[in-house]
Amino acid sequence: MSEIASYVAHGASQVTPSTLEKVLRSLPMWKVEFAQIHAPHFPHLVNQLEFLADVVEDVAEGAYKDLPYGTLAAAVFAITYAHKKTDLIPDHTPIMGHADDSSVARAVLILHEKPLARYAEVMGLDWETITSRP
Numbered sequence: 577m578s579e580i581a582s583y584v585a586h587g588a589s590q591v592t593p594s595t596l597e598k599v600l601r602s603l604p605m606w607k608v609e610f611a612q613i614h615a616p617h618f619p620h621l622v623n624q625l626e627f628l629a630d631v632v633e634d635v636a637e638g639a640y641k642d643l644p645y646g647t648l649a650a651a652v653f654a655i656t657y658a659h660k661k662t663d664l665i666p667d668h669t670p671i672m673g674h675a676d677d678s679s680v681a682r683a684v685l686i687l688h689e690k691p692l693a694r695y696a697e698v699m700g701l702d703w704e705t706i707t708s709r710p
Contacts, residue, residue: 584650584683587657591649599652600636603629606659615674620706624681627706628654631695640695647688654684 599606610625628651634640635648658677685692685707696703 578683580679580683581687584653584680584687587653587680588646588650588684591652595656596632596636596648596652599632599656602659603633603655606655609659610655613674615678618674618678621674621678621681623706624685625655625658625677627696627701628681628684630699631692634695634699640698642698643691643695644688647691650684650688651692654681 607626607629610622610629613622613625615621631640631643631651632648632655635643657680689707693703695701696706
């Protein structure tokens, strides 16, 4: 397992129902924050974070009930990581500022591809667009 995948797995393992409650209270503001990210070198980052935020919201509100908890926890970890003001690469760093956020989001999408692709299908979303595949 790659280092980023291990990092994501460890972070997701720390997510508790209490963590999820805290994230849900902040999620509307975080969605606005994600929409304002300017990361031209990571053009799919905003869509991926918005997708993961929608996953968390839909599962927590009961709109989608078939997501494994490990996948939910990984999505919570990814959006929490992207929101943090202090992370591995400060967001204000020119060019590479969002590389770590993008790597974490992408790792979640890869590690949990089947359940997330199923969620996208059920919700009428284009999985290929979300994952940035051609």
